[in-house]
Every structure is written in structure tokens, then in C-alpha cells.
Amino acid sequence: MLTLYHGVTSTCSKRVRMTLAEKNIEWESVHLDLSKRDNLNPEYLKINPNGVVPTIVHDGKALYESNFIIEYLDDVFPEPALRPVDPYERARMRILMDRIEHVLHRNINTVSWIRQERYKRFDGMTPDQLQQVLDDQATEEKRAILKKRLEDGVSENDMAFAEARVAEVLDELDVVLQDRPWLCGDSVSLADISIAPFMERFEANKMPALTDWVKRPRLGDWWERTKELESFQKAFSFRPPEAA
């Protein structure tokens, strides 16, 4: 049995849902509402000490970090294979996934604070309530980032810097796609799945610099084909029972 603890709009959760759909794996859903901070519930922190989604529990064993979860799923449910066989290509796939997670995701998070109006979650809270939210953060790093955002906000300069870092990764992906239809070759791989949720977010957030397909025509073409994938449609149309 496989249980996925996830959030409906969470990009990292969509990676896992898309991988599960590619492999036609049955799973049980435990939906966490991030706006209500379900992810900071002490019970949940026992299986995800970082207090973020997603987490899977497979055969009684918990695993977190979405890029590692999807590699695990590819190991345990090998069909269809979502990683190149060639060791060099496989290593390149991991480098792409690392850039997507540690440069692109990290920076888009700064932008989303404003674009997705995440700061509104804290509107109307008293200083004591805000302090409680800070105290509840699962890690010192998350506490420091949130404290700075609550105290100083995110400036135009911060936004521009973060968006430019995201654009650099997208430029790299456009170059990678010069000689191949998918990021790791002729078929969909974990690298394609790793970036797909962010592309959707750039479109939804109406970020023209990040969805400029004249500047990045190969990535634009890749994005059109990705949206057609059944696994993409299944993963992205998920709605928690309470929203149905």
C-alpha cells in the first residue's frame, strides 16, 4: 500500500502524482491544507521533519524529498522506466533535477510570496499569533526565511533577482532540448516531471519573462507536448475530497 501526503497546489506534490500516474500505481491520498498549516502538525513532522509536502509511506516506510521519492518509485515500480539507462545520461538527469530544485524552486518561492499573495495567510494575526507560527516552523532555516519575509517583505529587487535566476535555468533547459524531444532523450524522464509543475505555475502567475516561447522555442514546444500527457492531466486535475 502506498499513501501520499500532499497538497493540491503544491508543485512538489504534483511531481509525485505525475510519476504515480505514469506508472499507473494505486495510492491513497492524505491531503494537507498548507494554508491551514496542516504540514506543521506534530504527527506529520514525525514522517517529514522538514514540515513540507510531499511524503509517501510505502509498505510502512516513510520517504520525503519529492525528487528522491520519484527516483524511489522508478526503482520499485520499474515500468515504464523514467530514467535513462546510460550512466552518463542518468547523471545528467540528476544534475538537471538538482538545478530545478535548488536554483529554480528556491527562487520561485521568493516570487510566489508576492504573486500568490502568500503573505495574506498572515493578515490580521496578532504579534503573539505570528510568533507562534514562527515557533512552529519545522527548521531554523524556514523560521529565518519566514521571519525576514514577514518583517521586511519581498522587494522589487528581490523579485527581479529571483526571477532572473529562474530564467537562467530555463535557458539551460532550452539548450538541452536542442538535440532531443525530452530532457533526457527520446522519452519522458524524471527531469521532465521535475520541472513540469513549475512551468504551469509560471503560466498561471502570468510571468511573461518565464513563458517567452520566442526566446525559448524548444522549451515552448516541450511544454505543449508535456501538457498533453495523460499523467500530467491526471496529476494536475487532482482535487481533495473536501473540494469536490
Ligand SMILES: N[C@@H](CCC(=O)N[C@@H](CS)C(=O)NCC(=O)O)C(=O)O
Ligand atoms: N525539497 C522539498 C521541497 C518541498 C516543499 O517546499 N514543499 C512545499 C510545497 S511545494 C511546502 O510544503 N510548503 C509549505 C511550507 O513550506 O510551509 C521536496 O522536493 O519535497
